[in-house]
């Protein structure tokens with residue numbers, strides 16, 4: 001078994017596509033043909049269309065989806081990293 005060979009399960013890939021489509025900001029797009037994504041990466045995650053998708057909102061939705069699924073949370077742990085190592089932000 002090699003490390004770092006995570007592949008997003010297809011059910012979540014479908015969800016990601018849904019999210020991408022939901023956050024499209026224009027009607028027609030020649031980059032993604034109205035899909036909201038332009039390709040699928042090796043880890044089975046989509047490549048958002050840079051032309052018509054509000055990436056920030058799509059990302060927020062994706063983060064929510066990940067948070068709701070234990071198996072994804074471990075893989076996307078970096079999304080949830082917060083400075084909580086006993087070192088509260090100091091505003092000196």
Ligand SMILES: [Zn+2]
Pocket residue numbers: 029030031032033034035036037049050051052053
């Ligand atoms: Zn597009």
